[in-house]
Amino acid sequence: MKELSKTYDPKHVEDTWYSHWEKSGYFHSEPNKEKAPFCVMIPPPNVTGMLHIGHVLNNTLQDILVRKARMEGFETMWLPGTDHAGISTQARVERYIRETEGKTRHDFGREAFVERIWEWKEEYGGMIIRQLRKLGVSCDWERERFTFDEGLSEAVREVFVRLYEKGLIYKGKRIINWCPASHTALSDEEVVFQEENGNLWYFKYPVKGEEGRYLIIATTRPETMLGDTAVAVNPEDKRYTDLIGKTILLPLTDREIPIVADSYVDMEFGTGAVKITPAHDPNDYEIGLRHNLNFINIMNVDASMNDNVPEKYRGMDRYECRKTIVKDLDELGLLEKIEDHLHKVGYSERANVPIEPRLSEQWFVKMEPLAKPALEAVNSGKITFNPERWVKTYNHWLENIRDWCISRQLWWGHRIPVFTCTDCGWESAERKDPTVCPKCGCKNIKQDEDVLDTWFSSWLWPFSTLGWPENNEDLKYYYPTQDLVTAPDIIFFWVARMIMAGYEFMGELPFKNVYFTGLIRDLQGRKMSKSLGNSPDPLDVIEQYGADALRYGMMLIAPKGHDILFDTAQIELGRNFMNKLWNASRFVLMNVDENTQMGQLPKDRDLETADKWILAQLKRTIESVDKNLAEYRFNDAAKDIYDFTWNYFCDWYIELIKSRLYSDDTERKNTALLTAVFVLRNIVKLLHPFAPFITEEIWQSIKSETEKDLIVSEWPKAEILSKAEKAVKEMNLLMGVITAIRTIRSEMTVPPSKKADVLIGGGSDLTRDILNEQKDYIHSLAKVENLTIAAGVEKPDLASSAVVGDLEIFVPLAGLIDIDKEKERLEKEIAGFEGRIRGIQGKLNNPNFVSRAPENVVDHERNKLAKYEETLALLKENYQKLAK
């Protein structure tokens, strides 16, 4: 038998077990006709990413689902991988190259730079994959994929071409969100708005032909006035009716622009007159189209001013230009006023700089046709969302879906497979790079410079990772997958699009259930972020508490669909529980010898009340864990195991069987031991998905020689014991009596070392018989010297009493307590109660209180008073007895 150390030390076991599992091939899966598949696709983390606490939550949840399914006998496959993360990765490597070599990507050129990113990726990328292993996730590492690997790139290209041929991909001029830091377009979803204190500037625009007349406009972005091509007013606005059709001499430029009427203009806001900059604002763009205005782009890709502005401003940064324009207009006497103005500014999610609306030509996917089956799948319940309320959010987005801007002006990503002939103008999306123009036969063929949005590969993840477009065995067997576990912030980016892609390209849903986790926040409720420095490093936490403690602690505080406030105190809770389990196992194993038959339950007729009771509680726990996990109530399942292990198995059962284990009665001893081992084996199984390492470690000591490792053992079954109601009732009675005696002892400050006499009276013959049967337990657990159980028992002098059901329990105190100390204690307590009673009486005697306070409050006070008076009487009675 193995000697277990006094406290559980995770460090020694975690790595050993992980490599054992991996070497044994438990994580790997192949299509198996004998078994039903259970497949989960990891939400691929960024290849540049480091493990953060959100990954811990997300991957622990998946691992629980996967490990449980594996124990239930499914052919389980959890496919891991990473995302090439276009902007983040490119920016990361650009910074790296700038810092180490002082070069930019342009010094390398496209091909060489992309080559550098691949090199960087091989060396530093995928750190997160190595870190995930520390968590104990049971991914099929042989199937690891990368969104930019060969197979997935082929899938991306196939998808693009199909959509292009279907006419769902088009090129269009749009005002898009431009990131001036990474020089690329962003989708709406990649823009985050932040509220900022800005200004509203009021400028006077001189009206042509009317000396001294000005139209005052308000703007939050003065620099864009250089691109104005009109001023708009509301057609209903009487203040300006006579100006419609006239023109403005745009200050600081030599341009003359029209005053147009458009109902878009809000008469209430500002002055009711709006400057129109069609090339730099989406609404202005619409107005520009309606009124056939010029579109003047005034900025370079880095948001500095370009050659379309007067020479003075050229090359200026947008904010520098803003200052200068305001100053110049002020000098011209054209600055009316400046107001403070709170408004929202769009920031690039990845680069964290304000985005600039910019008119440019981009590729789009027409989304409406794709949205229909996706909506249907979720609303009909073919795909379930947990918690369900996310369905509404999903519907809202899909019903108002906009076309998806998929082109990015980056180098790192899947290049758009559209080719054009510079000679004849032929254009097409191609599966293979063409060398000659199919139309005119020339060789002047150019591929589009842009790459695709990262999500254009992620949305294919559930099937591209299985080998699509090839229809192979894997795809047939594993698709559709089972559960998707993800944070709700990517419901549009990713979840909705995967569903659309699943139906469009596979003709079937990509997964059956989606579980949305909560967001993890710190104790102040702030999001975890690097810049705040409030995100603990999970690896440090694992180092300190162990992976099991981290996983289990997280699960305890992860209520379905709510945000989670992370606190290491909760990980301590996990650690403490692991230690508790460790020591319970240690205790059981101390009593095991080579003859103990692991996993065998004693014969029914040998089982005593306590044994039946713990088996009944175990059964109830298994049922509850099953139900809770089926409903994705991970925290409840974790709590079930916690309560059963700690409050039932440790606090009661182990204490109850101690006397049997120490006795010479080998029959009774063996029954208790076998039951304890049996229960412990089931605990360890139930807990394994949550805390894989410690449970496997314990399992090795309590499994029979022929049994397999825990990770591939069988999930517990609830049908252990059918009839135990009687045992449960009897145990409840026994536990009530023991607790009552303990309470009396504690309240009367009976030293724990002293044994007390106890008299139990009243009750029915039956209840007394039950207690008589369990007499030994009362003696040992409640420290009882002489126990008297009889129908009629007189209350002895100087005793404390309690009532349990219809039983009365007396503990004579003579000789047990230090009379002087007890008197002192009682005096203090009596004084305390008298004070409280005076307080309440004063309140009740106050006519204002009685008449004005709500009735229930008054009643409450009265009840409190009665209770206190009763207690006081008891205390006084005891005090007088003591005084004698």
Place this chain on the structure above:
RNA sequence: GGGUGGUUAGCUCAGCUGGUUAGAGCGCCUGCUCGACACGCAGGAGGUCACAAGUUCGAAUCUUGUACUACCCACCA
């Protein structure tokens, strides 16, 4: 402006289909080095379940409204 959550013990949160005396962990108080565990054991104090009205034999739970709070979507020149 539209939507979705939350408000329960000092703190962090459970409480599922309305049903005994509303629970847990931490913290606090009292007492315990009794041979699994002080990462522990036994006991205890602490609640107008945000507020108001309603439905009901019965409401933390259902309905309506209010307040505060968090998040999501759209627009704000």
